[in-house]
Amino acid sequence: MAKPGTPMSRPDVLVVGAGGSGSALAARLSEDPSRRVLVLEAGPVPADLSGFPESLLDARLVPGAQADHPAVSTHLVRLTPGQAYVATRGRYLGGSTTVNGGYFIRAREADFTRWAAAAGDDLWSYERVLPLLRRMENDLDLGGGPLHGDGGPLRVRRTSLAHPAAEAFREAARALGYPEEADKNAQEAPGFGAVPSNAVDGIRINTGIAYLLSALSRPNLTVRGGCLVRSVAISGGRATGVVVEHAGRTEVIEAGEVVLCAGAFVSPHLLHLSGLGPARDLERAGVPVVADLPAVGAALSDHPQVALEWTPREALPEASGSWLGGALHLTSSRGAEPGDLEVLQSLVPLAGLVGGAVSVPGAPLAFLASVQTPRRAGRLRTESADPRVAPRIDYGYLETEADRGALRDVVRAVASLVATDAFGEVSSGLVEPAALDDDNALDLWIATRLGTSQHTCGTVPMGIEGDSAVDSQGRVHGVPGLRVADTSILPTAPLRGPANTAVLTGELIAAAMRAQ
Incomplete structure (x- = not known):
């Protein structure tokens, strides 16, 4: 039985981040008993609902509005050249869905049309994603039907x-x-x-609760908390694992494939620290360049x-x-x-x-x-090149x-x-x-x-070539064995808050990986 923190042999897929996208992706991939899945989460990973503090469950509170909350990580940003601001993200099982407002509105059809055009793939069209939107939800108001699902892990x-x-x-x-x-x-x-x-x-039902808690008994799934991933290990041009800090030790964990689900701030930063990004900027920062990918972090x-x-x-x-x-x-x-x-x-x-x-x-x-x-x-x-420097x-x-x-x-x-x-x-x-x-x-x-609104997207945009970093299935251009599956791959933020679309991204890329 796989419990949080239980070691496992070399996984087939290593997922970085157990947030909105990562929880959904890992849970769906581990439905295949032949696929070994390891999830590394920077924050705590409770084994059951009792491990979540009341402040993370009470839907009348928004822990993400509290920069000093223990389940929140902070990022100093600039909204305009002269205006600093502290942006927050969740650091707990469920990621930002554990500390956000519980807003769960789908993107608009125009968003999917725009993303499908950018990706050059109707995989992202509204018609193609609608079955996934239905599959992931249990709509308690409207029930199942052409637009809504009644059997998914996320109650709405x-x-x-x-x-x-x-x-x-x-x-x-x-x-x-x-x-x-x-x-x-x-x-x-x-x-x-x-x-x-x-x-x-x-009760705020975050994605860790909805997708992963019920899946922890699967012998092919391991979820480890307190793991700070510092970079992707790359050998011969291929991603082979990650460098991670855990319990005061640094280790390399090898995997057949690595999927970054660390969010629109951390995923591009990890790519940069791994030598994947704009060559000139990486050289200036003292990071050896593995692949020149100008779109990573460009906007x-x-x-x-x-x-x-x-x-x-x-x-x-x-x-x-x-x-x-x-x-x-x-x-x-x-x-x-x-x-x-x-x-x-x-x-x-x-x-x-x-x-x-x-x-x-x-x-x-x-x-x-x-x-x-x-x-x-x-x-x-x-x-x-120091991962501790934001x-x-x-x-x-x-x-x-x-x-x-x-x-x-x-x-x-x-x-x-x-x-x-x-x-x-x-x-x-x-x-x-x-x-x-x-x-x-x-x-x-x-x-x-x-x-x-804390809705950052687009830092690792998907597309065919040129101003993009990944393809429609999150595969990083020119780096086999490495994907990104979170809101950073959406070329633009949707016309609605992206929490729902973050989960959809995990569902969509998991489905694509299972189909291969």
């Missing part, structure tokens, strides 16, 4: 809109003419609706976000079941993509999300306003007038919602009203409050 339930603030949000959206979007995991016209979530009965894709707080007229009930209320998707004035703006409602004060508390008496509530237009900017650059990560936000204009649109949309009579039933207005009528003043207001 939509957030309740019974809270007075959620009801007021719905009525405000209706008053402004936004359509109802009953199922945000269908491909309906963007509008207002509940948020599909992997939080059920108040990234993420969603800029601004929080707008509002003051309740009177004390409102505590959030129940989830911190999330409703969500509104609308289209920016430039109309780049239908539904490219998102207004997400928090029923827990920001002070509570940051402080790890569900209730903060007297504190305002908030809307999270973000721009989800697919775009690439910024860069991830490795500056030292890479430089630049987001490149606010670089263009289109960037700034879309943020103005979504901030003005929130202000309009709060100003409706319907929302005035629960709110006395925004805490910090913006200068809505002056573009320059509004740009300054936004710039001083800018954040990010």
Whole structure:
């Protein structure tokens, strides 16, 4: 029986990272009893649900909003050249799905069309991925059918809109003419609706719980926690294993194939440290070049976000079941993509999300306003061959007038919602009203409050050649035995948060590997 930390003979597949993608990929690969699978996770790996602290299970909390949480790793980034920011990622079984908000909305059909075109493979088309989307979920609201599954490992339930603030949000959206979007995991016209979530009965069911805990009894699967992978071992141009630090020792673990599922920050950094990336940058950092892959870390894709707080007229009930209320998707004035703006409602004060508390008496509530237009900017650059030296990560936000204009649109949309009579039933207005009528003043207001949705993608983009690093199945160009299977391979972030798509990526690449 394979338990966390149990050694095994040379695995057929070594998976780096037990997060949204890695958990799904490892679980699916190990369904084949002839394939030996080893998963190395940097954080703790509990053997059962009792090993998860309450703060990681309570869906009303967002541990990823707490930079000092023990289940979180931090990354110093620059949103703009002059604005530093601390980005967080999960370091625990389940990865960032253990510390995020439980938001589990599928990418839009337009995203899959764009990715399939970039990859030169209809493997990523909506028609091809829909069976995988159905296979991975157990939709507790809608059950099985042409669009949804009822037998997958991940239970999905939509957030309740019974809270007075959620009801007021719905009525405000209706008053402004936004359509109802009953199922945000269908491909309906963007509008207002509940948020599909992997939080059920108040418990955040991360991918480690959903996929791996039930699979640990398989004799061909081993999951080891506390393992910091430092680089990929390459011999004769082929990946042969990884260099890992565990319990104070450094060792090389050999494997038939290596799959990086460490996320859009760590996966490209590991490639760089292994000599795979832009040759000039690697030479400057003192890393011997194995393969010149300029696309690794050349740009990234993420969603800029601004929080707008509002003051309740009177004390409102505590959030129940989830911190999330409703969500509104609308289209920016430039109309780049239908539904490219998102207004997400928090029923827990920001002070509570940051402080790890569900209730903060007297504190305002908030809307999270973000721009989800697919775009690439910024860069991830490795500056030292020492793996302890963090890479430089630049987001490149606010670089263009289109960037700034879309943020103005979504901030003005929130202000309009709060100003409706319907929302005035629960709110006395925004805490910090913006200068809505002056573009320059509004740009300054936004710039001083800018954040990010923590949805990084695109640092190891897939494609046929040129501006890509992997193919449609995650195989690193020119390096046999090595794949990447996480959101770093998506050329652009989807029009919705990528948690659902991270799991899909693990499912898709596992299916491709099993088919070979």
